[in-house]
Amino acid sequence: MMSWLPENISIEGEEIDFLFYVSYYLTVVVFIGVAVAMAYFIIKYRAKPGVKAKYTHGNNTLEILWTVIPTFILLVFILMTQTSWAKLKLAIPQNPHVRVEVTGKQFNWIIRYPGDDGKFGTKDDLVLDNQLNVPVNKQVLISLKGADVIHSFFIPQTRMKQDVVPGRTIPLWFTPTKVGKYEIPCAELCGFGHSGMNGEMIVHSEADYAKWRKKAWEEKDK
Amino acid sequence: MSETTADAHGAHDHHEGGFWSTYVFSLDHKMIARQFLWLGLIMMVVGGILALIFRWQLAWPETQVWGFEWISDESEGMPEGYVTPNFYNMAVTMHATIMVFLVVMPILVGCFGNFLIPLMIGARDMAFPVLNMLSFWVAVLGAVIMTAGFFVEGGHAASGWTGYAPLSTVPEYTGVFMGQTLWALSLFVLSFSSLMGSINYITTLINMRTEGMTWFRVPLVVWSLFVTAILGLLALPILGSAGAMMIFDRVFETNFFNPAKGGEPLLWQHLFWYFGHPEVYILILPGMGIASELLPVFCRKPIFGYRAMVYAMLAIAFLSWIVWGHHMFQSGMNPALGSAFMMTTLVIAIPSAIKTFNWLGTLWGGSIRFTVPMLHALAFVILFVIGGLSGIFMASNVVDIYIHDTYFIVAHFHYVIFGGSVFALFGGIQYWFPKMFGRAMDEALGKVHFWLTFIFFNMVFFPMHILGVGGHMRRIYNPMQYEFLQGMQPINVMITLSALALGLSQIPFVFNFFATVFRWNAKWFRVLIQAVSALVVGFIGYKSVAVMFEGMMEPEPSTGARIAGTVVAVALAVWIYRYLEKSMAPLGADAPQNPWDANTLEWVAPTPAPHGNFGPTLPVVRRGPYEYSVPGEEADWAPQTETIDPKYAEAGH
Ligand code: HEM
Numbered sequence: 001m002m003s004w005l006p007e008n009i010s011i012e013g014e015e016i017d018f019l020f021y022v023s024y025y026l027t028v029v030v031f032i033g034v035a036v037a038m039a040y041f042i043i044k045y046r047a048k049p050g051v052k053a054k055y056t057h058g059n060n061t062l063e064i065l066w067t068v069i070p071t072f073i074l075l076v077f078i079l080m081t082q083t084s085w086a087k088l089k090l091a092i093p094q095n096p097h098v099r100v101e102v103t104g105k106q107f108n109w110i111i112r113y114p115g116d117d118g119k120f121g122t123k124d125d126l127v128l129d130n131q132l133n134v135p136v137n138k139q140v141l142i143s144l145k146g147a148d149v150i151h152s153f154f155i156p157q158t159r160m161k162q163d164v165v166p167g168r169t170i171p172l173w174f175t176p177t178k179v180g181k182y183e184i185p186c187a188e189l190c191g192f193g194h195s196g197m198n199g200e201m202i203v204h205s206e207a208d209y210a211k212w213r214k215k216a217w218e219e220k221d222k
Numbered sequence: 223m224s225e226t227t228a229d230a231h232g233a234h235d236h237h238e239g240g241f242w243s244t245y246v247f248s249l250d251h252k253m254i255a256r257q258f259l260w261l262g263l264i265m266m267v268v269g270g271i272l273a274l275i276f277r278w279q280l281a282w283p284e285t286q287v288w289g290f291e292w293i294s295d296e297s298e299g300m301p302e303g304y305v306t307p308n309f310y311n312m313a314v315t316m317h318a319t320i321m322v323f324l325v326v327m328p329i330l331v332g333c334f335g336n337f338l339i340p341l342m343i344g345a346r347d348m349a350f351p352v353l354n355m356l357s358f359w360v361a362v363l364g365a366v367i368m369t370a371g372f373f374v375e376g377g378h379a380a381s382g383w384t385g386y387a388p389l390s391t392v393p394e395y396t397g398v399f400m401g402q403t404l405w406a407l408s409l410f411v412l413s414f415s416s417l418m419g420s421i422n423y424i425t426t427l428i429n430m431r432t433e434g435m436t437w438f439r440v441p442l443v444v445w446s447l448f449v450t451a452i453l454g455l456l457a458l459p460i461l462g463s464a465g466a467m468m469i470f471d472r473v474f475e476t477n478f479f480n481p482a483k484g485g486e487p488l489l490w491q492h493l494f495w496y497f498g499h500p501e502v503y504i505l506i507l508p509g510m511g512i513a514s515e516l517l518p519v520f521c522r523k524p525i526f527g528y529r530a531m532v533y534a535m536l537a538i539a540f541l542s543w544i545v546w547g548h549h550m551f552q553s554g555m556n557p558a559l560g561s562a563f564m565m566t567t568l569v570i571a572i573p574s575a576i577k578t579f580n581w582l583g584t585l586w587g588g589s590i591r592f593t594v595p596m597l598h599a600l601a602f603v604i605l606f607v608i609g610g611l612s613g614i615f616m617a618s619n620v621v622d623i624y625i626h627d628t629y630f631i632v633a634h635f636h637y638v639i640f641g642g643s644v645f646a647l648f649g650g651i652q653y654w655f656p657k658m659f660g661r662a663m664d665e666a667l668g669k670v671h672f673w674l675t676f677i678f679f680n681m682v683f684f685p686m687h688i689l690g691v692g693g694h695m696r697r698i699y700n701p702m703q704y705e706f707l708q709g710m711q712p713i714n715v716m717i718t719l720s721a722l723a724l725g726l727s728q729i730p731f732v733f734n735f736f737a738t739v740f741r742w743n744a745k746w747f748r749v750l751i752q753a754v755s756a757l758v759v760g761f762i763g764y765k766s767v768a769v770m771f772e773g774m775m776e777p778e779p780s781t782g783a784r785i786a787g788t789v790v791a792v793a794l795a796v797w798i799y800r801y802l803e804k805s806m807a808p809l810g811a812d813a814p815q816n817p818w819d820a821n822t823l824e825w826v827a828p829t830p831a832p833h834g835n836f837g838p839t840l841p842v843v844r845r846g847p848y849e850y851s852v853p854g855e856e857a858d859w860a861p862q863t864e865t866i867d868p869k870y871a872e873a874g875h
Pocket residue numbers: 384502503505506548549567568570571574609610611613614616617618622625626627631634635638639642643
């Protein structure tokens with residue numbers, strides 16, 4: 001099943017993949033244990049003439065064991081998760097390399113890049129539909145905004161997903177590690193055009209990124 | 223109170239009610255139970271067809287759905303059988319809404335709750351028979367309103383069964399006008415139906431247990447329905463209120479949820495999931511109860527850890543109120559809350575684990591009889607385990623970042639609701655049918671239905687985990703619009719083919735149900751059943767071979783594949799035909815009073831149970847519900863009314 005995960009191309013995504021594998025091995029082991037026990041009981045204890053069922057109402061030691069052991073395992077699992085969660089959701093980067101503002105609007109991602117002043121909402125902003133350009137190996141901080149209904153900004157290869165809520169600005173950050181083009185589907189039903197609401201993230205090498213910026217602003221000023 | 227009801231019922235016994243008071247506005251809990259069953263089964267057909275339509279679109283996007291080509295090209299939804307995006311969204315929305323509110327709830331809670339609670343606790347009827355009747359007819363009203371939505375201008379609700387605002391509350395965003403309002407109105411009405419049922423169940427169980435039916439002698443299915451009723455009592459008003467607010471937003475232009483006018487869209491999600499998580503336990507608890515009921519009977523062994531089972535259910539009832547945020551990890555809610563909700567969510571997994579281990583414990587050392595109800599109970603256990611385990615992935619707020627809103631979620635909840643609730647529902651129908659209708663459904667046909675359903679259920683829903691892990695979003699109309707999903711399209715095709723097979727697999731059940739209820743046992747009808755069941759299996763076999771030879775994406779099988787497919791199809795068809803010919807019992811023959819040698823009180827009542835359930839005196843309970851294979855007793859069962867060796871009395875209550 002793991003090989004079905006698309007290639008991960010972000011540093012933050014590694015945390016998610018790691019915990020995915022933890023869940024995967026944990027649940028597979030439990031499943032096999034339960035399935036084998038069940039199959040064994042079903043075969044061994046099928047009705048046979050002259051054999052009566054055991055008369056027992058249970059066993060308190062067992063009850064305690066199978067309450068305490070899962071509790072302990074799940075506790076460890078919770079603790080393992082929370083540091084990652086804090087990293088991914090709470091520790092908003094103070095000095096990201098790139099800032100972008102993305103607005104979900106039926107049925108497009110409207111992407112706003114600040115100009116050289118680094119500020120949004122000034123004259124030198126660049127606005128593109130559905131095209132997110134970022135440099136490789138640099139942390140990107142996206143401010144997600146919504147114009148109409150709820151959408152969900154999703155880049156499968158970075159493992160990142162965040163609902164976009166009209167009336168709020170929600171931060172999302174990641175560091176892409178591989179040059180290439182990746183899709184940005186909307187993951188939350190947002191109307192008849194939901195399917196096909198799809199942007200593109202282009203991860204540039206550092207040099208290409210600088211070139212792209214130069215060219216994009218030149219074109220804009222024309 | 224129970225005395226007067228008893229007298230009233232005693233008087234009833236002496237004259238036959240008319241058609242209207244017997245079959246329509248009946249006050250008898252058993253008739254109301256059957257009415258809920260019919261309601262649920264009819265709606266199941268509607269919900270199932272919707273699912274097949276959107277599955278078709280997912281496998282073969284933008285092609286004519288087979289069987290719907292005749293629709294006029296002026297139709298807004300399916301011109302000439304092509305699914306439009308809005309129709310797709312509507313089908314997804316209404317499939318889920320119908321299955322949850324008009325199939326699983328009416329059958330598991332409405333039918334089994336009504337039928338079992340009075341019979342199993344030795345009561346003559348529900349505490350409030352009129353309220354009970356109202357509960358059913360209000361549910362019918364809700365169903366009518368829900369169905370009406372299909373016929374209004376603009377189509378039915380299309381914003382998902384979760385109805386997220388503001389998509390659902392501002393008509394312009396979907397182009398759906400009356401439909402969404404009727405959807406909310408119907409839920410509002412249905413919430414009253416559930417509320418009335420809940421009040422009745424709780425009152426009945428608290429006040430009307432017969433002599434000796436102490437709390438810890440109450441069968442687990444009744445416990446589960448009791449806990450369900452408590453959840454229903456507290457959760458449904460929230461749904462009703464949220465529905466009312468949605469109607470206000472849509473019709474009276476209030477702005478509870480519309481951010482463009484200062485409303486708060488996440489408020490809808492909080493309300494919906496504060497109702498919604500208890501709701502999923504409303505859907506599964508009765509299933510757990512049914513499994514806990516069937517396993518001891520067919521293991522001929524007391525349930526393992528009766529008290530642990532009860533405490534686990536009470537824990538679920540409490541904890542299910544503090545986990546709703548796990549549906550909102552990525553919603554934009556303060557992420558610090560995500561940690562708290564992850565914790566509570568994993569805590570609630572523990573009682574589920576405890577229950578699973580106790581079911582395994584019940585199998586251990588049993589003398590297992592593989593009847594059709596038992597097969598369903600066993601399937602319930604293993605499928606619920608898969609659904610619970612996939613819940614662990616999503617409960618981890620970090621992993622959920624990636625798999626939220628993907629097919630992984632769809633896989634999860636179908637394992638718990640279809641694999642859990644619906645398998646329990648089929649098992650329960652087969653098990654209590656003799657008491658409900660006075661005749662037993664056929665075991666051979668039941669086995670054909672069970673195995674087909676079990677196999678194709680897994681073939682439909684297991685691969686959805688893989689799609690989800692691949693990033694396949696839920697509720698998309700056409701996966702081929704995304705490059706990163708195109709490589710997985712064969713899985714979508716496989717799922718749809720299996721879904722069609724799963725739909726066909728219900729035919730033996732339909733035959734079994736109707737033939738038994740209406741006692742259709744003519745020779746020609748039996749041959750028809752055998753032939754149709756054989757054809758279904760043969761057809762599925764043919765298609766499977768074709769797919770094995772040609773892969774998923776090749777519509778026309780080669781000659782070699784055709785020949786091999788035909789050989790397999792004929793072999794399978796002959797096998798099923800002859801199996802049924804040999805093994806089908808006379809359909810609709812009278813059932814004995816206690817066909818399964820079960821202990822609980824419903825089997826003490828005569829079959830069919832008369833108005834008032836028990837004879838002139840109510841049964842007196844002298845032992846626990848699961849005293850099977852008691853040492854020193856001749857038979858491996860005895861009704862709860864028998865005394866038990868005091869040596870075992872303490873352990874077994
Ligand atoms: C072991 C126990 C369970 C755990 C840990 C669990 C966990 C979760 C989580 C975290 C989600 C949200 C995932 C997301 O949207 O990203 C979810 C969704 C869901 N669960 Fe469970 N669950 C459990 C049992 C159940 C049961 C017993 C049922 C119902 C019978 C159920 C029905 C659902 C449904 C219907 C949804 C999806 C709702 C939707 O978004 O449409 N779950 N579950």
